[in-house]
Amino acid sequence: MNVMTWNVQWCRGVDQRVDPARIASEAKRIADFDVLCLQEIADNFPDPDLGGSAGEDQFALLATLLPGYTAIPGIAVDQPAKNGRRRHFGNMILSRHPVKQVYRHLLPYPSDPGVPGMPRIALEAVVSAPLGDLRVITTHLEYYSALQRMAQVEALRTIYAEGHAHARDGRVTMDDGSPFQTFIRPQWTVITGDFNFEPDAPEHPRMLAAFDDGAPPLFDAWHVAHPGTPHPSTFCIYQKTDSSGDELHCDFIFAGGGLEHRVRGMHVDQQTQASDHQPVTVTLDL
Template sequence: MLCATYNIQYCKGKDGRYDIDRIVAELGDADLIALQEVETHVARSGDVNQATEIAARLPHLFWAFGPGIDADASEMVDGRVINKRRQFGNMILSRWPLLSVTNHPLPKTALAGLVHSRRALIEAVIDTPLGPIRFASVHFDHIGPSTRLPQVAFARELLLNGPRHGASWGGPFDDGWFDRPAPPMPEPVILMGDFNFTPDSAEYDLMLGAKSQHHGRVHDAHGLADAWVAAGHAEDEGVTIVHAGGAERIDHCFASHELAARVGEAWVDMVAQGSDHQPVFFRFTA
């Protein structure tokens, strides 16, 4: 099972061109895809719905889009409202049906004089060849630890306690609307996305567990593991974005320990040109 995460920067490539086809080509034949910075009806990217345009180019995949920002972009034409939403958020695509989907807004604090926006985490329940899992795409805040740490704490609690929160619905409904079985709420989880933090950060420690002087990284047995490290890489190895401040690994895949143990390989496509980030791939084996 091949999983990919890619912050597509609203399809704006390193050459300044907006190119949806290029983004789709760089995703290859991944089975599960987590995208970030997908936007709809914004003039800079052609006033298109990028979520539906990406999905149209991958007709063999099921999909869902979860905006963090959702604003009016409607037009009035001949006295009739053409309803459009200007949105910015995350997307999931899957070779297998999305049995249920929930878009979770992340904690946010208003800031003075800084570009800042609502962030979200979209989570889907999917019955994969590895069994039922929860697969999530997230984009944490870019400002710093003060804005990210509450988001990391929220996401970690949400994902690790999924079964306690329960599925989207349940119980003996008999009104005809819930004419399918309630979806499962499995414990195994894969979280992918642009985390905006590096492995030497407080956020990384909070997500996985801090380092011990004598024992290295101390993981909660019921917590998450870094799939990149599970594939045999060092924490400080790898680059997923190059910018004026340097080169960093900030695009991650965290997984339940039982799933992380199935990661056979992980790599970054350093050739891709479709965004300011690079797509990252993880192959899970049965």
């Protein structure tokens, strides 16, 4: 089972052209993905608000461009626009396998005066993989504010541990058709996305820290797939978006709940120039 994560920069490539169809075709070229996790999807943000965009609804376009996948939008930014429509910005999950419960977790946004920022979410879908259910969580953490980013890391840990507690509580699926219908939360979990920190930043070891409530710790899937090998850069390889001008590694796939022995491989595609980030794919024995 292949899970891909990609920050697509509102579908804008290094050539500054916004092209959702190119994102879909490049993703399919890179991997036969079962689940695709995308960050920076936009709707109704025309240029100059987001450079190169015509204001297209990228959530709807990508759903159309990838038939056979269940498309799940995760809107973090929801604002009024001058044209009378709402405008949206956020994440998206597309799954080839059936999707059970979906959760949209609003992440902390503490005040940090003078620092730019925006609302952030973690989008979670429980996917029915061939060998069992899998929690897939994708997110895009704060870029500018270290205060907000660390608060969001703590929230991700809480979300993971809370779901694991549900998985341990022994409840069974209750299919009564009501809003109280119960879906079992599985232990197997992947948390993907653009975390806007590097491996040597304090947020990384915090993601991997032990829990006090019995939840197994998360692990960085790259280090299981390629022990002793540095993770390739995933940002600013072709487009120097970051002010430092350096290539960065800030796109990760963390996993937990007993998946350590099910990681079969992991790959960073450093060839595509369809975004300022590079897609990352993990292969799981599921």
